[in-house]
Amino acid sequence: MLSEFDLIKRYFRRARSGHAVLGIGDDCALLAPTPGMQTAVSTDLLIEGRHFFAGADPRMLGHKCLAVNLSDLAAMGAKPVGFTLALSLPGADPEWLEAFSSGMFALADQHDCELIGGDTTRGPLAICITVFGEIAPGHALRRDAARAGHDIWISGTLGDARLALAGYWKEIALDGEALAHAALRMHQPTPRIELGRALAVVPIAHAALDISDGLIGDLGHILEASRVGATLDVDALPAGPALAGQSLALRRRFTLAGGDDYELCFTAPASQREAVIATAAAAGTPVTRVGTIDAQPGLRLVDAAGKSLEMDVQGWDHFSGQ
Amino acid sequence: MLSEFDLIKRYFRRARSGHAVLGIGDDCALLAPTPGMQTAVSTDLLIEGRHFFAGADPRMLGHKCLAVNLSDLAAMGAKPVGFTLALSLPGADPEWLEAFSSGMFALADQHDCELIGGDTTRGPLAICITVFGEIAPGHALRRDAARAGHDIWISGTLGDARLALAGYWKEIALDGEALAHAALRMHQPTPRIELGRALAVVPIAHAALDISDGLIGDLGHILEASRVGATLDVDALPAGPALAGQSLALRRRFTLAGGDDYELCFTAPASQREAVIATAAAAGTPVTRVGTIDAQPGLRLVDAAGKSLEMDVQGWDHFSGQ
Incomplete structure (x- = not known):
């Protein structure tokens, strides 16, 4: 059985893209906001059986979980910067994790949006992403x-x-x-x-x-x-x-x-x-x-x-x- | 039955404490970072039956969910600024929501930490809080x-x-x-x-x-x-x-x-x-x-x-x- 820390290391820790001053692995991630810019924040919680079918394709699910959050940044006109991922999993299935993380990172990379931190726990399949973006003051589409x-x-x-x-x-x-x-x-x-x-x-x-x-x-x-x-x-x-x-x-x-x-x-x-x-x-x-x-x-x-x-x-x- | 929007309005929308440029009710919240400060971010997902007992006292649960996140800011030496709350609920029980939100806001107010946004959905009881703090560059306790x-x-x-x-x-x-x-x-x-x-x-x-x-x-x-x-x-x-x-x-x-x-x-x-x-x-x-x-x-x-x-x-x- 994969431990929580091995799971994070294997599937979610990556070479740094440089947005975060400090990424995964400490109590908090640290971001250095671009001077003069505001931070846009949105969070979405997706629950198996409610937002997606039980047994949903994990690669597409990884894409979709991040996509619905990026869509909130899009609606404000904000530039994506990073996101946190809190994941509740019934078990640590390597195949599922590999596909889920690939789908998620493929979309993250398209938008240069870095995974900066998260939380993993065992429980019913549930995925909570919080996304951060930047926008100039007064420009947000409200x-x-x-x-x-x-x-x-x-x-x-x-x-x-x-x-x-x-x-x-x-x-x-x-x-x-x-x-x-x-x-x-x-x-x-x-x-x-x-x-x-x-x-x-x-x-x-x-x-x-x-x-x-x-x-x-x-x-x-x-x-x-x-x-x-x-x-x-x-x-x-x-x-x-x-x-x-x-x-x-x-x-x-x-x-x-x-x-x-x-x-x-x-x-x-x-x-x-x-x-x-x-x-x-x-x-x-x-x-x-x-x-x-x-x-x-x-x-x-x-x-x-x-x-x-x-x-x-x-x-x-x-x-x-x- | 309370609608999702009534629920948010009744239990989670409050007079603004002034940290957020734009709070609950848009696609994203907007924060104006203090010039020169870094943003500390942490997220925790708490699941019923895993992190707390089924039927846990909702007031104490509201306190605890925020407390474990604030504890991560404390561990970096960061000053709390705000948080998002993503909540999956089996139903919209007014008594439960009243007690949960009171417990959470009592602690939030102690630390001047504003609820800036969130998500609510129906599902197994699960609570994901993402918290934001500020710290001067180079001062984080790593x-x-x-x-x-x-x-x-x-x-x-x-x-x-x-x-x-x-x-x-x-x-x-x-x-x-x-x-x-x-x-x-x-x-x-x-x-x-x-x-x-x-x-x-x-x-x-x-x-x-x-x-x-x-x-x-x-x-x-x-x-x-x-x-x-x-x-x-x-x-x-x-x-x-x-x-x-x-x-x-x-x-x-x-x-x-x-x-x-x-x-x-x-x-x-x-x-x-x-x-x-x-x-x-x-x-x-x-x-x-x-x-x-x-x-x-x-x-x-x-x-x-x-x-x-x-x-x-x-x-x-x-x-x-x-």
């Missing part, structure tokens, strides 16, 4: 910064992760290829770091968040924090490649209230439309304009013809259920 | 800084938490009063923040860590990181008030390899003895000199008469068991 008249934008596509879930749950019949495509979006979300940073640097965008619990619920947080309303063109919402082949009703439902999308929803003045498109192209991330922020509170859904839609959908809540 | 000839010191007392466990497990017969005293040390550890900061500021101490898995194992980390050995006077180890009334054999075993002590073990040059004692008195934390760092690798245990002891004890390992 939920309370949406203003009436601004455009609402979405990065990438929505709904494929929810479609995969529907396939797994047999809510709908999905052929093997469609499920495979959808599942990839569920298990391997892409944190929109480059886009978030580019939108914040100028700044082009004002408010932003990452869509993790379904667009309709998450956009609601922007509206509440900014004390504004919005009109959303439901048929403009970019459906994922697998979802695009499904019925209109399903496309609407899963793009609006899917969950696990990890795309950015952001607002920007209409005067910035060309800048948004150019920035997104430079970041290699497609963006779609899907609605408008209104002074009038509440969220109004309209179809492609501008006709009002009444839909009974809501975002994901971990305590009320969906 | 595990690799012990030097031959230095004294080894211990704060407070050891072994009472382990004695409580022995009482709960019926390893030994403990009367109700002794168990109550011992249990208090198990459930309400005191992070030695003031002492750690005072030892680092001058600096008086060199190496330090907090004793969480038993002195013998934890001191081993200092010896390994510093490439030195040590001689420990087993009978000089300060036993907790409840343990002090037990047999010599039990006192030796539980002070050496108890676990859950959350006291500091630190090293300092012999020339600093008076300074250590004065600093400890000013911080209101008793300290005891218990041994010496040696150039020769390995840990030697001796009794009060200086006679070599052979003892089969080891520290706690979460994967090998004890």
Whole structure:
């Protein structure tokens, strides 16, 4: 049986990338913040059977755990610096650890984000990552910064992760290829770091968040924090490649209230439309304009013809259920 | 049923203490590091049935979860700034949440340490806190800084938490009063923040860590990181008030390899003895000199008469068991 310390040494201690003054192996890690920059911090706890299936592929799981945290940095426009990993494991399975750590480090290396410390314990499989980033004062994309008249934008596509879930749950019949495509979006979300940073640097965008619990619920947080309303063109919402082949009703439902999308929803003045498109192209991330922020509170859904839609959908809540 | 957002708002969102530029409620929290200071980071994951009993008193649990993290800051000599809380709960029980958050915030307020963000989800009871502190460059008390000839010191007392466990497990017969005293040390550890900061500021101490898995194992980390050995006077180890009334054999075993002590073990040059004692008195934390760092690798245990002891004890390992 691997000891706790051997486990850390073998799978999680690496040659230093140089962000941390002191990395894994002491009571605390030490970071030297870049002078004048603020530190952005986010934490996410993922539980087996709740956020991922029992027996989930460990390489994809390693990717996803870090991806959902990086996605929070992206939503603030922050540059990733480092992260801590607290891991509860039923046992120390070398194959699982090798795959999990490879998946996690592959994504970490893409974003030059260093594992600086952590904790391991035996227990039900649970993974808590806390991520650190840097951003210049006043540049963070905050939920309370949406203003009436601004455009609402979405990065990438929505709904494929929810479609995969529907396939797994047999809510709908999905052929093997469609499920495979959808599942990839569920298990391997892409944190929109480059886009978030580019939108914040100028700044082009004002408010932003990452869509993790379904667009309709998450956009609601922007509206509440900014004390504004919005009109959303439901048929403009970019459906994922697998979802695009499904019925209109399903496309609407899963793009609006899917969950696990990890795309950015952001607002920007209409005067910035060309800048948004150019920035997104430079970041290699497609963006779609899907609605408008209104002074009038509440969220109004309209179809492609501008006709009002009444839909009974809501975002994901971990305590009320969906 | 409380929603996730109501739960956060009701129990965890508070008037701002002013450390964070942006606190709970956005994708990330934002901290403005004090210019010239380094950031110390530590994370701990506590699992029901592993780190605390099922049905543990939620107020004491709230204290303990934060205390074990603050103890890591203390061991570096860092000043607490803030923390994130990721919480997996079987359900949203208002009474439990009220008591848990009160216990946690009472300790947080003592150390002016602000809850800046978090995550809540439904699942087995698990608590992951990541804590942030500040320290001046070069002042951190590191595990690799012990030097031959230095004294080894211990704060407070050891072994009472382990004695409580022995009482709960019926390893030994403990009367109700002794168990109550011992249990208090198990459930309400005191992070030695003031002492750690005072030892680092001058600096008086060199190496330090907090004793969480038993002195013998934890001191081993200092010896390994510093490439030195040590001689420990087993009978000089300060036993907790409840343990002090037990047999010599039990006192030796539980002070050496108890676990859950959350006291500091630190090293300092012999020339600093008076300074250590004065600093400890000013911080209101008793300290005891218990041994010496040696150039020769390995840990030697001796009794009060200086006679070599052979003892089969080891520290706690979460994967090998004890």
